Amino acid sequence: MDMHATKKKLGIKEKYAHMTRGLDWETSYQPMDKVFPQATFEGIKIHDWDKWEDPFRLTMDSYWKYQAEKERKLYAVLDAFAQNNGHLGLTDARYLNAIKLFLTGISPLEYVAHRGFAAAGRNFPGVGPRVACLMQSVDEMRHAQTQIHALSNYNKHYDGFHDFKHMLERVWYLSVPKSFFDDAFSAGPFEYMIAIGFSFEYVLTNLLFVPFMSGAAYNGDMATVTFGFSAQSDEARHMTLGLECIKFMLEQDPDNLPIVQKWIDKWAWRGVRVLTLVAMMMDYMLPKRVMSWKEAWEIYFEQNGGALFADLARYGITMPECLKQCSIDKEHIGHQAWATFYQYGGAAAFHTWMPSDDEMDWLSAKYPNTFDKYYRARFTHWRDEAEKGNRFYSNTLPMLCQVCQIPMLFTEPDDPTTICYRESDYDGEKYHTCSDGCKHIFDNEPQKYIQAWLPVHQIYQGNCFPEGTDPTVEGFDPLAKVLEWYHFDNGHDNLDFEGSRDQANFAAWRGMATKNT
Amino acid sequence: MSKVFIAFQRNEDTRPIIEAVLADNPHAEAIESPAMVKIDAEGSLVIKRESIEELIGRSFDLQELQMSLITISGHLDEDDDQFKLSWLN
Ligand SMILES: [Fe+2]
Numbered sequence: 214m215d216m217h218a219t220k221k222k223l224g225i226k227e228k229y230a231h232m233t234r235g236l237d238w239e240t241s242y243q244p245m246d247k248v249f250p251q252a253t254f255e256g257i258k259i260h261d262w263d264k265w266e267d268p269f270r271l272t273m274d275s276y277w278k279y280q281a282e283k284e285r286k287l288y289a290v291l292d293a294f295a296q297n298n299g300h301l302g303l304t305d306a307r308y309l310n311a312i313k314l315f316l317t318g319i320s321p322l323e324y325v326a327h328r329g330f331a332a333a334g335r336n337f338p339g340v341g342p343r344v345a346c347l348m349q350s351v352d353e354m355r356h357a358q359t360q361i362h363a364l365s366n367y368n369k370h371y372d373g374f375h376d377f378k379h380m381l382e383r384v385w386y387l388s389v390p391k392s393f394f395d396d397a398f399s400a401g402p403f404e405y406m407i408a409i410g411f412s413f414e415y416v417l418t419n420l421l422f423v424p425f426m427s428g429a430a431y432n433g434d435m436a437t438v439t440f441g442f443s444a445q446s447d448e449a450r451h452m453t454l455g456l457e458c459i460k461f462m463l464e465q466d467p468d469n470l471p472i473v474q475k476w477i478d479k480w481a482w483r484g485v486r487v488l489t490l491v492a493m494m495m496d497y498m499l500p501k502r503v504m505s506w507k508e509a510w511e512i513y514f515e516q517n518g519g520a521l522f523a524d525l526a527r528y529g530i531t532m533p534e535c536l537k538q539c540s541i542d543k544e545h546i547g548h549q550a551w552a553t554f555y556q557y558g559g560a561a562a563f564h565t566w567m568p569s570d571d572e573m574d575w576l577s578a579k580y581p582n583t584f585d586k587y588y589r590a591r592f593t594h595w596r597d598e599a600e601k602g603n604r605f606y607s608n609t610l611p612m613l614c615q616v617c618q619i620p621m622l623f624t625e626p627d628d629p630t631t632i633c634y635r636e637s638d639y640d641g642e643k644y645h646t647c648s649d650g651c652k653h654i655f656d657n658e659p660q661k662y663i664q665a666w667l668p669v670h671q672i673y674q675g676n677c678f679p680e681g682t683d684p685t686v687e688g689f690d691p692l693a694k695v696l697e698w699y700h701f702d703n704g705h706d707n708l709d710f711e712g713s714r715d716q717a718n719f720a721a722w723r724g725m726a727t728k729n730t
Numbered sequence: 731m732s733k734v735f736i737a738f739q740r741n742e743d744t745r746p747i748i749e750a751v752l753a754d755n756p757h758a759e760a761i762e763s764p765a766m767v768k769i770d771a772e773g774s775l776v777i778k779r780e781s782i783e784e785l786i787g788r789s790f791d792l793q794e795l796q797m798s799l800i801t802i803s804g805h806l807d808e809d810d811d812q813f814k815l816s817w818l819n
């Protein structure tokens with residue numbers, strides 16, 4: 214008789230324990246505090262790294278197996294999309310502008326996140342978080358690569374996709390997401406985990422990916438949905454890491470609470486400000502809309518974030534004070550941001566436009582308290598003027614917030630007709646911020662934020678022209694020179710959607726795809 | 731009690747998973763949007779390996795969920811037999 218003595222396989226709990234408990238060692242050539250020099254300066258006290266538990270208990274073999282499978286699925290879709298001219302199945306060429314903003318403003322941050330988690334993992338003396346950070350670091354690299362690959366198909370056909378890396382380091386609105394990540398990366402490893410792992414990944418990432426990717430599906434962009442959901446499938450693991458990290462810090466020592474709370478307050482507000490760009494994408498840039506920014510905020514922040522903070526209350530964590538302002542802001546920020554980009558549409562690497570009557574009706578229905586009262590008349594006026602040939606472009610430059618780097622476009626919480634300015638004095642200079650939240654952050658760490666590279670200041674200082682530019686020559690056009698330095702194709706990448714090369718090409722190619730002439 | 735949730739891509743792999751989750755968690759509610767399904771549940775939500783295996787007729791490793799997971803909310807506890815989300819308050 215054949216006897217099968219199958220060895221019993223290890224369960225995931227045991228496998229995870231072997232990987233994260235048995236493989237580490239105490240260094241002997243160098244003392245541990247020299248090997249991990251960033252582990253203590255932030256003031257976070259850790260007594261027992263073995264208390265760290267990754268609830269997914271993912272081991273390296275499963276990690277590579279599932280990630281490889283995800284890649285195979287993703288690239289099969291990307292190939293099919295490209296081979297079948299998938300771009301002609303989009304609802305409307307206006308949609309492309311949302312993904313131009315995604316490629317230039319978000320994909321490069323995936324790469325910075327890759328570096329940030331690699332650094333955090335290197336700096337944690339505990340194996341559990343080190344392994345989790347390693348996996349997230351590899352994930353983030355994958356996100357950057359797959360997004361760039363997916364969107365490179367659009368670069369073959371449309372304007373504005375050609376030089377995202379160069380733009381990220383220079384362009385005024387891209388300094389908003391860039392400075393957000395630079396701010397986190399230049400903090401210590403624990404703050405980085407609260408900034409990106411917890412505040413961004415756990416509290417805010419759903420607001421970016423879920424409604425936006427669903428929106429891409431709704432607008433016929435199979436390539437973006439696929440990379441979006443493929444990235445998002447890693448996100449559940451990242452969110453769990455963020456939550457685990459905060460619980461771990463709070464359980465390790467009661468002295469950690471005030472430090473962690475301060476970071477949550479800071480990073481929740483930093484994140485919320487960055488998401489202004491997403492509010493605008495959802496309410497204005499998706500031709501077919503899944504939900505409004507306000508609805509997304511209510512589901513993913515008010516309900517979900519509410520549940521989270523109710524849960525963390527047992528550690529003494531409270532909901533950041535500044536987030537209370539968001540229940541007012543949610544009805545305004547998308548409109549205010551789009552109005553700003555419309556006016557500065559000459560200096561953006563994507564097209565802008567005013568909504569149609571139907572779209573304005575949708576906005577009034579979704580924003581019954583604010584759209585008709587504060588925005589509709591202005592938008593209708595701009596549209597009427599554009600139809601008469603007077604498309605309005607602002608030729609001045611806006612003042613930027615010293616912290617979030619967003620132009621001063623937000624209004625006072627209690628008066629949507631007055632722009633909100635806050636001012637701080639530091640070392641004999643005045644610094645301006647857009648809100649109580651940003652002012653508070655500035656006042657806590659002025660030495661850090663006075664170093665901000667603010668694009669508008671830099672332009673005025675003459676640092677944003679191509680080499681060899683002489684600003685004293687007759688007829689010098691500073692804006693044109695700045696756009697040249699940005700590598701914008703002036704007249705094609707920027708200006709109104711109406712009359713753009715994208716609009717004309719999309720219409721012509723779609724015509725060729727459906728007719729025999 | 732707060733709600734936990736889990737969202738999946740909508741495809742042939744997740745159809746039986748969603749069916750099993752809804753059967754095992756009568757208090758859960760599925761909300762469909764383009765390309766995804768979000769399942770909300772008061773307090774907690776459990777995904778059982780056995781229930782999925784019964785529907786698909788093969789053995790299933792719960793870590794396969796990672797292939798089509800979009801997002802989750804709540805504390806997670808996963809072992810070989812179940813994947814559980816809950817709020818502790
Ligand atoms: Fe990512």
Ligand SMILES: [Fe+2]
Pocket residue numbers: 486614615616617618619646647648651
């Ligand atoms: Fe600000």
